[in-house]
Amino acid sequence: MADTKSKAIEESLTLQPRFDADGLVTCVATDATIGEVLMVARMNAEALAKTIATGDAWYYSRSRRALWRKGESSGHTQRVVELRVDCDQDAVWIKVEQMGPGACHTGRRSCFYRAVPLGQSGASVTLEFRDAEQAFDPAQAYRRK
């Protein structure tokens, strides 16, 4: 951790993203007002550059292998209030103003709508819905126009 190269990345004021083998960094988006984690996604160099340049959240979809402006289908865009980078520069945190009713493609406000009660062990772990009411109808939001 404390070697010279790490130290340079940790204390530098130059953005030097450490993209993984697939060319991606992890991005956590939280609601700028209430601090809730809305989603975790990936950014490639272009998505990160566009997010910084425009203040809109851009991601890279691994499943679709495509650059993606959040909300381009649903209208539920994310306006970035603050963007931070972590110590080793392989993750970014964006505080966003979530436009529209929600961030999750399932219709919830946040992608994190299930809790794992602690203290469980063994093969099967049971979840509980938490803040899982649908904020919008995904069939409506994502229909082809």
Add this chain to the structure above:
Amino acid sequence: MADTKSKAIEESLTLQPRFDADGLVTCVATDATIGEVLMVARMNAEALAKTIATGDAWYYSRSRRALWRKGESSGHTQRVVELRVDCDQDAVWIKVEQMGPGACHTGRRSCFYRAVPLGQSGASVTLEFRDAEQAFDPAQAYRRK
């Protein structure tokens, strides 16, 4: 997104983590009180199971290739208040009570101590320190006992 398999993972109340090719899921740890993102790390199946069973945050270090109980060297453990899983079950969010002065090995409270001012474009992007005061001396906290 809306295929049957995805739907089953999204609406299921059974934990079915979607580990990546390296056997890992992404974990975001936030401060349970103020909502600040403290760190982003990875968990393998064992780290996730231990976190759920014990309520202490366990991670998997890619650089050290080892399971790791957060704070085992520094004493700055994380007590999990709530654990959530995201829609496609490849990321978890833990709200933690951070023990000791900070989570970051550089001595800061959070790993996200630099902001990227928006509107910049081009080859070089300049960061600004934000909440970057050191909460503890890492040389002291991580010295070999």
